[in-house]
Amino acid sequence: MRPDKLTNFLQEYKFEIRISEQGKIISVGDGIVWISGLPSASIDEILTIEDGSVAMVFHLTEEMVGAVLLEQTVKLTSGMTVFHSGRILSTPVSEKLLGRVIDPLGKLLDSGPNLEYENLRKLDVLSPTIIERDFVTRPLYTGNKIIDNLLPIGKGQRQLIIGDNGLGKSSIALDIILNQKDKNIICIYVLIGQKNTTIVNTVQTLQDNNALDYTVVVAAEATSLPGLQYLAPYAGCAIAEFWMYAGHDTLVIFDDLTAHADCYREMSLLLKKPVGREAYPADIFYLHARLLERATSLSAKMGGGSMTAFPILETKQGEIAAYIPTNLISITDGQFYLDTKLFAGGFLPAIDVTRSVSRIGGKAQDIQIKKEASRMKLDYLQFLELEVFTHFAAHLDPEMKQKIQQGKILRELLKQQRFSLLTIEQQLGWIIAYNEKLFAEINLNKISECLFELLKYISANEMTLLTARNDWVKNLTTWFNNWKANVKT
Amino acid sequence: MQFSWTSFFLEIINFLVLLWILKHFFYAPVRKAIQTRKEFAENNLQQADQTQKAALELQNKYASRLQEWEKERIEKLSQLDHEMQQEKQKQLKTLTDLLNKEKEKFRAQERHSIEKYLVKKEKETLDASLKFTAKIFNSFADATLEKKIFNLLIGNLKNLPTEKLSILKAESLNEILTINVESAYPVSEEMQNEFIQVLQALFPDLTYKLNYKIESELLAGYKIAINSLVLLANLRDELKFFAEAAQNAT
Numbered sequence: 001m002r003p004d005k006l007t008n009f010l011q012e013y014k015f016e017i018r019i020s021e022q023g024k025i026i027s028v029g030d031g032i033v034w035i036s037g038l039p040s041a042s043i044d045e046i047l048t049i050e051d052g053s054v055a056m057v058f059h060l061t062e063e064m065v066g067a068v069l070l071e072q073t074v075k076l077t078s079g080m081t082v083f084h085s086g087r088i089l090s091t092p093v094s095e096k097l098l099g100r101v102i103d104p105l106g107k108l109l110d111s112g113p114n115l116e117y118e119n120l121r122k123l124d125v126l127s128p129t130i131i132e133r134d135f136v137t138r139p140l141y142t143g144n145k146i147i148d149n150l151l152p153i154g155k156g157q158r159q160l161i162i163g164d165n166g167l168g169k170s171s172i173a174l175d176i177i178l179n180q181k182d183k184n185i186i187c188i189y190v191l192i193g194q195k196n197t198t199i200v201n202t203v204q205t206l207q208d209n210n211a212l213d214y215t216v217v218v219a220a221e222a223t224s225l226p227g228l229q230y231l232a233p234y235a236g237c238a239i240a241e242f243w244m245y246a247g248h249d250t251l252v253i254f255d256d257l258t259a260h261a262d263c264y265r266e267m268s269l270l271l272k273k274p275v276g277r278e279a280y281p282a283d284i285f286y287l288h289a290r291l292l293e294r295a296t297s298l299s300a301k302m303g304g305g306s307m308t309a310f311p312i313l314e315t316k317q318g319e320i321a322a323y324i325p326t327n328l329i330s331i332t333d334g335q336f337y338l339d340t341k342l343f344a345g346g347f348l349p350a351i352d353v354t355r356s357v358s359r360i361g362g363k364a365q366d367i368q369i370k371k372e373a374s375r376m377k378l379d380y381l382q383f384l385e386l387e388v389f390t391h392f393a394a395h396l397d398p399e400m401k402q403k404i405q406q407g408k409i410l411r412e413l414l415k416q417q418r419f420s421l422l423t424i425e426q427q428l429g430w431i432i433a434y435n436e437k438l439f440a441e442i443n444l445n446k447i448s449e450c451l452f453e454l455l456k457y458i459s460a461n462e463m464t465l466l467t468a469r470n471d472w473v474k475n476l477t478t479w480f481n482n483w484k485a486n487v488k489t
Numbered sequence: 490m491q492f493s494w495t496s497f498f499l500e501i502i503n504f505l506v507l508l509w510i511l512k513h514f515f516y517a518p519v520r521k522a523i524q525t526r527k528e529f530a531e532n533n534l535q536q537a538d539q540t541q542k543a544a545l546e547l548q549n550k551y552a553s554r555l556q557e558w559e560k561e562r563i564e565k566l567s568q569l570d571h572e573m574q575q576e577k578q579k580q581l582k583t584l585t586d587l588l589n590k591e592k593e594k595f596r597a598q599e600r601h602s603i604e605k606y607l608v609k610k611e612k613e614t615l616d617a618s619l620k621f622t623a624k625i626f627n628s629f630a631d632a633t634l635e636k637k638i639f640n641l642l643i644g645n646l647k648n649l650p651t652e653k654l655s656i657l658k659a660e661s662l663n664e665i666l667t668i669n670v671e672s673a674y675p676v677s678e679e680m681q682n683e684f685i686q687v688l689q690a691l692f693p694d695l696t697y698k699l700n701y702k703i704e705s706e707l708l709a710g711y712k713i714a715i716n717s718l719v720l721l722a723n724l725r726d727e728l729k730f731f732a733e734a735a736q737n738a739t
């Protein structure tokens with residue numbers, strides 16, 4: 001409480017005429033309204049219309065105010081009166097949001113009980129200052145073999161998931177959320193401009209895998225007002241910040257920012273804002289930069305919470321040098337690039353290791369995993385280059401042949417189906433087995449079967465990250481020998 | 490038996506031949522063998538001497554080496570001790586830093602929880618006070634109170650500060666001024682005339698189109714819309730104004 005402010009207000013208060021403003025709608029359509037009047041309207045201010053509709057100021061001209069509709073009733077028409085609401089754009093936040101599906105303004109979209117919100121949080125706030133941040137050092141495990149070993153993620157990192165339509169970007173995002181079960185990480189899945197069926201399927205998947213208990217779904221479907229689609233990622237961010245500033249670790253998926261950029265372009269063009277490259281408004285970079293800069297790891301003084309962001313971006317024909325992709329690649333701390341050829345070739349998830357990077361990398365990786373996987377990425381990349389020679393039937397020396405064989409085994413090991421997530425012990429186990437060349441004598445077409453059994457064995461075993469490497473090797477060697485013997489019989 | 494000089498000389502010769510044979514075939518080889526053995530023994534003794542010397546040398550060498558190693562061992566041990574102490578200090582510092590960080594995190598989270606709780610309580614208190622005030626206004630708002638507000642309104646209009654006057658005058662660019670007056674209770678003719686007089690003083694040479702409407706939600710007081718401006722002097726909007734000010738203060 002700031003009693004001095006309130007006390008001063010009461011001391012200085014006297015009843016007098018207050019001059020307010022009202023405007024009149026000149027035109028309404030396509031989710032935007034033009035209003036005359038309201039001379040002191042400011043950008044992002046909430047306006048209420050006499051029929052109950054709500055709009056947000058988006059553009060100011062000399063004579064008119066351009067606003068995007070956030071709520072629209074059927075009675076909305078031109079000539080209606082518009083008032084300042086006195087409210088700042090905010091969304092309700094509460095612990096009770098876990099497991100619920102809401103729109104960016106907090107309206108419940110599922111059939112659960114109504115909620116009474118205690119707090120409101122501003123949608124658009126400044127990102128934490130440098131002093132308030134901490135280094136990204138704590139690992140965030142996704143359960144994916146390629147990511148956790150070759151492209152490790154830390155809590156507080158921004159990692160872009162980029163690729164063409166239908167390559168499995170949302171699948172990777174869902175798998176990341178499913179792997180956060182029992183890890184004390186609050187997840188927020190923001191769906192922007194998606195079909196209703198996609199939203200329903202996503203919620204159903206989360207529910208079936210008991211992930212909805214620690215997830216909030218913020219949805220602005222394709223048929224919703226452009227204003228809501230524009231606000232959806234900021235609402236997701238604000239909800240995540242509610243937990244982050246309380247000291248929790250959070251994870252936000254923005255699915256996807258292409259639709260967000262398109263929606264922003266649409267609104268800006270309708271409201272006649274000056275256009276820039278590819279008809280996007282000039283501040284399209286700022287649109288995403290100010291969103292993603294809010295994802296960070298906070299210092300101990302600020303509670304030590306974190307927000308890890310996974311924005312998803314759709315490319316056209318694999319073009320990552322386009323306008324929005326290059327913007328997002330420069331904003332984020334790395335990207336998972338999904339390749340069409342890998343997808344068509346049955347390599348799932350279709351993450352192209354050569355064009356993917358995690359700029360935090362090993363700094364946020366467990367020491368044991370880092371030691372075992374340190375050379376893996378380099379070896380895999382070397383294998384991909386060497387594999388080209390096999391197509392020419394060139395004569396290869398034994399060392400190269402061995403490298404290629406190891407690379408092929410690794411490629412088989414890195415394949416992973418949806419929802420088959422690995423614990424960190426399982427990750428360590430298979431990497432040690434690979435480094436000890438225990439897979440070397442197994443046929444390539446038997447690798448996946450062997451790995452499946454191996455992972456079952458590791459999860460039933462009591463070995464942990466703290467178990468000595470020699471014990472790991474001993475147990476794994478025994479298991480492999482037994483497995484090979486069983487396979488032969 | 491007679492002494493025979495021939496036999497004597499032959500015996501001497503025989504003896505000499507025997508001596509020669511002994512010397513040549515017995516004493517020489519034996520002497521040679523003895524000499525060989527003597528030499529062999531001397532060689533062995535010499536070798537043994539040399540070996541002993543070498544062994545002594547080696548012994549001294551190894552003894553000095555052992556001494557050096559012992560010295561090195563002691564040095565290394567003390568270095569290891571020192572390094573272990575340093576590592577221990579480093580680990581202890583890391584743990585202490587981690588612990589302090591966790592303590593700081595916990596304190597910050599606690600502070601955040603307390604602040605959240607206080608804000609929640611403030612909000613509840615303000616909401617309750619606003620509801621209470623609204624109930625009181627509902628009970629006591631009547632035409633008499635509205636008349637008092639009317640007098641205040643007229644007084645305020647007559648003594649409007651310059652900046653507010655200029656905002657109002659900016660709206661009077663058209664010759665016909667449409668003014669919509671909402672009130673909680675009917676505005677008497679006397680009050681209407683008084684209002685028009687004030688308007689004439691504020692906006693001379695203009696035609697006024699006054700519309701009156703009853704809006705009971707105002708509780709008591711007036712809401713006067715002049716084009717895009719709205720003059721608020723009523724209990725409902727005053728409560729709203731207080732709620733906004735209180736929210737900004739928290």
